[in-house]
Amino acid sequence: MSSENVMSAQKSASPQNPASPKSPESTTGQGHPVLEIRGLSVDYGVGPQAVRAVNDVHLTLNRGEVLGLAGESGSGKSTLAYGATRLLPPPGVVTGGSVLYHPDDGDPVDLLRMTPGELRAFRWSQLSIVFQGAMNSLNPVATVAAQLTDVIAEHRPKTAKADRMARAAELLALVGIARDRLDSYPHQLSGGMRQRVMIAMALALEPRVVIMDEPTTALDVVMQRQIMRQLAKLKEQLGFSVIFITHDLSLLVEFSDRIAIMYGGRIVEQAPAVELYDNSLHPYSDGLLHSFPALRGPRRELTGIPGSPPDLRDMPAGCAFQPRCPKAFDPCGGSPPPLVRPASDPGRSVACYLHPSA
Amino acid sequence: MTSEVVLEAEALTKHFPVRARGRAALSRGPKVVHAVDDVSLSLRRGRVTALVGESGSGKSTVARLLAQLYPRTGGDIRIGGVSTAVKGGGRHFKAYARRVQMIFQDPFASLNPVHTVRHHLTRALKIHGRYTGEESLDELLGRVQLTPASLYLEKYPHELSGGQRQRVSIARALAADPEALLADEPVSMLDVSIRLGVLNLLRDLKERLDLAVLYITHDIASARYFADETLVMYAGRMVEGGDSETVTQRPAHPYTHLLVHSAPDPERVRGGPAPYDDEDTGEPPSLIDPPSGCRFHPRCPKAMDVCRARVPERTLVGDAPDHWVACWLFDDEGKGEGKGTDAEAADIETTDIETTDIEISDVEAADVEAAAAEAQAPELEGAAP
Numbered sequence: 001m002s003s004e005n006v007m008s009a010q011k012s013a014s015p016q017n018p019a020s021p022k023s024p025e026s027t028t029g030q031g032h033p034v035l036e037i038r039g040l041s042v043d044y045g046v047g048p049q050a051v052r053a054v055n056d057v058h059l060t061l062n063r064g065e066v067l068g069l070a071g072e073s074g075s076g077k078s079t080l081a082y083g084a085t086r087l088l089p090p091p092g093v094v095t096g097g098s099v100l101y102h103p104d105d106g107d108p109v110d111l112l113r114m115t116p117g118e119l120r121a122f123r124w125s126q127l128s129i130v131f132q133g134a135m136n137s138l139n140p141v142a143t144v145a146a147q148l149t150d151v152i153a154e155h156r157p158k159t160a161k162a163d164r165m166a167r168a169a170e171l172l173a174l175v176g177i178a179r180d181r182l183d184s185y186p187h188q189l190s191g192g193m194r195q196r197v198m199i200a201m202a203l204a205l206e207p208r209v210v211i212m213d214e215p216t217t218a219l220d221v222v223m224q225r226q227i228m229r230q231l232a233k234l235k236e237q238l239g240f241s242v243i244f245i246t247h248d249l250s251l252l253v254e255f256s257d258r259i260a261i262m263y264g265g266r267i268v269e270q271a272p273a274v275e276l277y278d279n280s281l282h283p284y285s286d287g288l289l290h291s292f293p294a295l296r297g298p299r300r301e302l303t304g305i306p307g308s309p310p311d312l313r314d315m316p317a318g319c320a321f322q323p324r325c326p327k328a329f330d331p332c333g334g335s336p337p338p339l340v341r342p343a344s345d346p347g348r349s350v351a352c353y354l355h356p357s358a
Numbered sequence: 359m360t361s362e363v364v365l366e367a368e369a370l371t372k373h374f375p376v377r378a379r380g381r382a383a384l385s386r387g388p389k390v391v392h393a394v395d396d397v398s399l400s401l402r403r404g405r406v407t408a409l410v411g412e413s414g415s416g417k418s419t420v421a422r423l424l425a426q427l428y429p430r431t432g433g434d435i436r437i438g439g440v441s442t443a444v445k446g447g448g449r450h451f452k453a454y455a456r457r458v459q460m461i462f463q464d465p466f467a468s469l470n471p472v473h474t475v476r477h478h479l480t481r482a483l484k485i486h487g488r489y490t491g492e493e494s495l496d497e498l499l500g501r502v503q504l505t506p507a508s509l510y511l512e513k514y515p516h517e518l519s520g521g522q523r524q525r526v527s528i529a530r531a532l533a534a535d536p537e538a539l540l541a542d543e544p545v546s547m548l549d550v551s552i553r554l555g556v557l558n559l560l561r562d563l564k565e566r567l568d569l570a571v572l573y574i575t576h577d578i579a580s581a582r583y584f585a586d587e588t589l590v591m592y593a594g595r596m597v598e599g600g601d602s603e604t605v606t607q608r609p610a611h612p613y614t615h616l617l618v619h620s621a622p623d624p625e626r627v628r629g630g631p632a633p634y635d636d637e638d639t640g641e642p643p644s645l646i647d648p649p650s651g652c653r654f655h656p657r658c659p660k661a662m663d664v665c666r667a668r669v670p671e672r673t674l675v676g677d678a679p680d681h682w683v684a685c686w687l688f689d690d691e692g693k694g695e696g697k698g699t700d701a702e703a704a705d706i707e708t709t710d711i712e713t714t715d716i717e718i719s720d721v722e723a724a725d726v727e728a729a730a731a732e733a734q735a736p737e738l739e740g741a742a743p
Contacts, residue, residue, distance in 0.1 A: 308519035
């Protein structure tokens, strides 16, 4: 029941962030899902020792949108992304759900049922990932050019070598790196440049979905802003959709259209970025938003969230956030609250007994 | 503001030698990394001083120099007014460590995984001669709000959460009953929801124990929240300093500007469209061969000839007491009477009104103002006291 509610909530929601400039295509593309995650559950390990890292998660990424996925370490945000793209190394096991990809033409396909061959062709050409710590995911003994052309050669074997090289140069230009860096090895580039090479590589085949797992965490704020600006511009130019995973909620509020907040393997709140910032419904989102000291405005006394994140091996009964929640009351100890559209604002969804469904 | 100075650094300099290999070994002169150059700061009792900068700006090196973990290349470190230089880990170092303690960034790495909390704390207490039995452990854990102590004493680091681990390492630092605490990014490895808990604890300790705290961070918003005074470092040199509120709200140095405007700020979503200008803000320079003059000049939108030639001195800005900046824009000698300050004052006003990124229009406004000021320069000169 909750799944139906959530799906329609997402479709009727207007994920448009009024504050950020949007191209006409992306506006008309709103509400058309590109990637739909339905009831995904991921375990680490099997049998009685198994730990459920992602629990029955529903998430829809619409065309041309930046969907922010926020949460603390251990909340399952990276596991969700890797589980959905079948990149999860053992002992991670996807135990249920489906991940539907909607191509421009044709019927939706389930990623979790693709054959290895299909998956290989699908990855990178339709969906690419910029990994966590991308700065270290380049091959140290190959030049940037070799790594960029490899991607193209693998997926489009018929292209001529010179064309691939030209495309590699074009990609570097796209992310603001000079052409003469093509022959550099990763260690000759700064952290920010390596990160941009990774982004260029992710865009090499013009995928429709890009998943970014903490792409700027290792960088300084100045470089972070530069890269985020560039991403926003590239997204306008090329029109892909982004799932942006980070623990930095203040960054997400500024750069994403819609934000989903995870806690203890479940999504606890989902709302357009500005609405979430202005009026968060779940006490956890509220706590998270009040964990960042503000750079402007009055200096407030901040408290953070008492306690520590839950241990997935020993989850509290009922709502996972209940032991740390300042507003916990009787029903919270019962069963985990379902993600529903709250009566007060049907344009978003929240999993909290304080906000029952309409 | 006028409380007693505990720890003081003057013209602190640290150069790390670079090992030359192959052909480079034959070239003239040994190369060095200019990690810290001419840094002066003082830590006062009961106050938090934040040191803000990008990675590689030398802020952690400053902390390690102050903790005497590295010998310094030049300058002086004074504790309680007495110049000290400690070498090695002997008696002198122990005496120094009793007064100055350090907290490291990574609580996962700074605690020994094969020892219990009890061992860590007992050892620290015994080394500093303050072990008086079980109750001293209880008291120490009580100070960092890990109560009841019996719940934590027998635990190994892996059994604790990140926040608890960092509290244990704070307790270990407090075991020496120090006068100064050097905290090197104490919360950047912790989960966002528990960072503030640790920062608030540090502030509480500072007040109760009258500690002088150096808080090193790359997050200028947390410096504003936690520190009384903020110093900004760029490429091994200090560029600006003053009261935290003044430095973050009315930054004077172009680099501090860049830093403040780059920090994520959710309030921007309310301030109209976010500015996605193409401006390439560049990258920090190599410290083996740092830029001549002001080290920020290759990235600075307001760079002048003098910036390339000479290193700017500290100049008081004058909008708040003790707000200083090392920038030629503010130097009378560098730009003529009052002119630089005028242009900058106009710039600061613009930024105050618009909270969004306005780097480009900023510069233009400053230029216009500067030109206007130039025209009036003789009058200004006459009017200046």
